[in-house]
Amino acid sequence: MHLKYTHILFFGLILLSSFTLIKQSETALDIKLLTAQTEFKVGSDIELKFSVSQNAKPLLYCSNSYGSTVIDPIIENNVVKYKIPPNINSKIGIVNWKLIKNNSTMLSGQFHLNPKQEVATMETYIGPPSIEAGGIDFTMLVVIPTDSLDNPLAENTLVTAKHQFLSTEDNEAIFTKNLISYKNIYSQKESGRMLVSSESLTVNSKEFTVTVFPAIPADFTVLAKRPHDYADGNQITIFETSIIKDKQGNIVIDGTYVNFFVTNEKGNVLKTSGTTINGTAIAKMIHPDYETKWTIKAYVEGMAESNTIAIDYKKVIHDFEVDFSKNNRAITIGPLQSFMKQMIPDGLQVKLLVYKNDKLIEALSKTTIDGYVLFNLKSDLFKNDKYNIVIKTAGIEKKYNSKALW
């Protein structure tokens, strides 16, 4: 009996196992990758072939760094083929694939796409487009030689970086690494224009320009030019700097702003400015209309300064006449004469200050015509009374105390 049970159990197990076998043969698909190659050239026709034991149609899911897609199979006698589409096979790098059936992965793997060793374009960047002379500042050239499918070339591809500056022309071999090749181009002592290009596998890039600007200016000198040294308030004095250069001797860039400070005898600071052309900045200042001494110093703020020069302006008017008429309300001042006894050019300012009990009531200001100035003290502003009148012009002051107006 014992034996009988053992037999039954034995046959039963066999029966059971045969069921599982049958089940297995129903579900499991025997798929094998037939394509042995795992390295392809980018852009080439790639077909992945699989042998399939049954008439099944799994989908091939494949993805690269740009995206993913699903490919339908082509079936020929138990061999399924998958043609990799152009959007996958035209980018270099790893392509991962999976065979998928009924939401489960049957088989997976990967292959590599390698760049073509040919250059179609030289993707080139350079920046900054302007640098400073002196050997410290640099611009960075980045070259990415790419194939016809816009893929960077393989690692360690030779790229020749070329640049011309003044009389030197330089070639330097650099190699691509992590898809790109780059070179830092340092400025030299001179300013100027640098032309840069690159070459790889006999293909040349276009020309790029980098401007090498002069460095910050160094100290300079200043001088003054003027038609005469009289304080006539009419002519123009020109301040001119020497040619301003940086410490390497490059002339600073046109348009460099130079501030000229003019301190007069009263300690008042006047100001004019100029921008350089060929290194020289010119600033203009109208002559003072009174005797004074000017001290001039020019600055490029925070960077450079000039020497200090001093110039004197001589008095042109030593005295003038004042005539009161029409109830003292009409005040004629003049003739105001310049250094050769000529009438002072029109436009000299004459100030008339009217005080009442040391309190300034009104300050009137007029300019000369043909050497004369006429003030009218209107009766509505100045009631009939006594006033102190002060006349100022060309640095001279005249006082008339207790002038009665009526």
Next chain:
Amino acid sequence: MKETSNKYLISAILLGLAFHGTSIFFTLETTYDALIHLFFADHYANSWFEPWNYKWYTGFTVMSYPPLVHQSIAIFSMIGGLKFGLFSVALISIVLFITGVYRFSLLITGHKTAAGYAALLAVFSSSFVETLHVFGQLPSIVGISILMHALPEIYLWLKTGKHWYLMTSLSLIAVTVTSHHVTPIFGMVFFIFPLIGMVIMDVSKEQVETIKAITFKLFLNSFFKLFKRIVSFGLLSLIIIIGCILPYWINSKNNPITQVPIPHGSRDNFLEITSSGLVFFLIPWGILLVLLPYIFYRYYSKRYLFFGLSITILTILGTGGTTPIPRKVLGETAFNILTLDRFTLWASIMSLPILGEFAYRFVQGDLKTLIQSKFGAIYHRIIGGILAGLFVFMTIFTMSLGYFRPSQPQKIKMLPIVNFLNQDDHDKWRFLTLGFGDQMAWLSSQTNAMTVDGNYHSARRLPELTTRPIERLENSKFKGVAGIGSLQQFLTTPEKYNLKYIFSNDKFYDPILYFCGWQRLRQLENGIMVWERLNIPPISSILPKDDVSKWQKILWGIVPLITVLLAFMLNIQALWIKALQTKLKKQPVFLSYKSNYSKFSNTILKTTHAWSIILAISVFYGIYQFYIKNDSQRSPENTLVAYYDALDFKAFETAYNLIDPESNISIAQYMLEVSVTDGLLSSYAKLDAIKTEITNKNDSLATAKVITNWITPLEKINRVDYKSLAKHRGKWYILPEDLDTDLPPDQLYSNNTTSYFNQGRRRITTEQTHHEDVLKQPVLEVLSAKLVKYNKHYAIIGEVQNIDNVPADVFLKGTLYNDNNKELATYNAKYHVKHKLMPKETSSFKINFEGIAWSKTKDSIPKTFNPDEFTPIEFEEQPTKFNIQAAGNVSGSDLYKNIVLSNIEINNKTINGSLFNSGIQEITVPQLLLTYYDENKTMVWVDHLFIKNGIRQQRKQDFEYTFLENDTLKIITDNMENVFVNGLPNKDISNKTVPNRIKNHTNSELQKISNPNFSYIKIETNSYIGNPN
């Protein structure tokens, strides 16, 4: 009885179409509103179901205005463009109005000839002419016209109780509400309620002999009899008013108008501001004013009693601020939101039937008989002539209003602007127009580009706009200084709104643009100057919007046109069908209430005569007053005011004619003297107020003190001039002023400058700019920066230098933080920096932190606002840290530096000095930047001064600056850790480019001053060149 066609009505329609149909082509586009409706129409033409519009106000919803008229224009625009649509709808509205008046008049008078007269007169009525040809309020016209069409239907429903009439009246109410929301609401009160009263009267009259026999009890009985019909009509029309434009009401509820009221002429006191009185009272009433006694007499007769009450209220409300009643009746809020001119419009339209009746009685009725029997036939003709003359005069006068007093600038050719915006992705930024008037709406409808401004102020959303009593930024100069203040904020922080381009049609704004850091790009072929601001990011491609649910969009998109179709089918279609039936048509019941015009009341004739005399006297008195006030040489005051007005409007010949002829100045000389003075005051100022005080006067001479306030784009200028006048042959003349006689030394001189040109894209391509064509941002260095508290407000001051080799446009943005690094405020440098720096040039700067002016204290808007003042932002917490983002961009424009500080004199309170122009351009607005230092030569404050007059080449210009006094100043921090230039830390840049900087290099050249708070001062100069050559 076979119905004959009404020849008056037909001629009215033909005349109306011929007269208005031709003239709209010359008037409509220059009206206030027409182009706004065109813009809305353009919106519907492009996106019918999407109510959100991005083009204005950084986005708004068109659900803020009933859509029917706009949608109709949009539909017509599919055939022949937007303007075709506009004119088509205008033509339709003309026909609707004339027929509407006819039907309304027929309802009121019950007399076909009288109604025909009314239609004929309505064609030329000044209120209609004004609404169409001056205001361009198409939706308003369509609304009131349809309402008039609805009135007979309502009457018939109430009277007969036939459901057909209920349907027709409701369908017309629906059209009214979808074209204009205010009309049915107020129309309910002012037109339909009186109409109900009239129906009840008529019903009551049927029960008694004469209308006089109607008692209150009877009236009440009739009312209860009709109660059901009244209530059903009322409820149903309420449902329609709400339902048809439900999204509008939802939107109004969600976005209530919380704006500062915008002043409107219809709220003025018409006696004080006579121009408003003319436009909003005299013109709409026109000839009706003469007939007021008759109109009131007729409307207060028992049948029309309720119309009498209604027209009385309308008349009073229409008087605006002249009497205090409208303000009290409407309440402060409604008074400030509503434009009261519509009440006058309605009153005048309500009067039209009576006008028609009067005309009928005057021309061929009992009035003619009465006058002829009393005064003779000649008198009748003369009176007729006078009335007709007045009527035609008012029509012509109203039509010509837009011609003599144009409300708009000259028509601008938009094509160059549209082309500019389409070029080079210019429409990826927002733009702003200045001095375009309502034509900005036309520009907006032609381009996809967006503007920060807009022309429908109820839809404004930005608090910068809603807190100001201004309609548009575009015409801010007319909104006094509140407008300019608002504009300034947009100009100073344009990056907030992605505002990069400004199209300026008004040179007035040029200085403010320049000093806010804008630069001229070029002049388009239509004369519009394009200004641009550098360093503005483009608009992001996804913009926020307030979305509404789909059912609202669908309802909004289809209901308005359905109402039109329904109304058409019910009213016109049905008429056709009826007409085709040979059955005899029944007369509408209201025709049986015809009054028989047999005996014109003698009293009324007398009253009208007396009233006309009173009117004539007041008109002549008004004209006389006007003459006295405006006779420019009658008194010294008049002469001075006329002179300054002439200068303000640049009418130099007029000004010259006021100059004493005995001074022997030729007009050529005078013109020369005037033309050589350029500057803020002479070229960019608008006279705001003038006060003259005659200080001394005898028979032939006078002296006067003239105190003038001028508004310039930059600041308010107060000036006191002393002028002398002389009298010759009974006329006062102004004695000429002395001239500056300064002679420049050189006849011809040269000046070498470095000029720059940026190619932009070197390749002609629509692609993105090639990377090698992108210029490097110039490197700036912030030399010093500190946060200071000055009196009550905070500012960042400091100094910035362009350390690059190319000229730079400087953009400085400051942000304040508290101890917990919470951002408190951010703003840009406005006037207190030289925005354009040459290589190695420095500039002091100050960043003020402006709040949105008056956002907190709505009611305390200063009456006179100074553009130079600003509202300091209110901080809830103490700012203790700051951040500066400086950005440089290459700029080759506005680099004029030839302005020389040629002399100064200093006393305790002021600096007097003169500036000298050493270059070859005329300086229009010189500016001084004054930096204050303490005794340790530490920078503590920056101030500025605009000099009122320009400086011609090789000339001097004096200035006076008063030192700041009695101020408290505290430096909060001078930690420059968070200063960045072009996104990089300032310190790194400084170390790299200028490693051995001479710190405080020019400190030895600071000007010593004697002032309790400050010890030294530095003066920098900046200049705006108005007309570079």
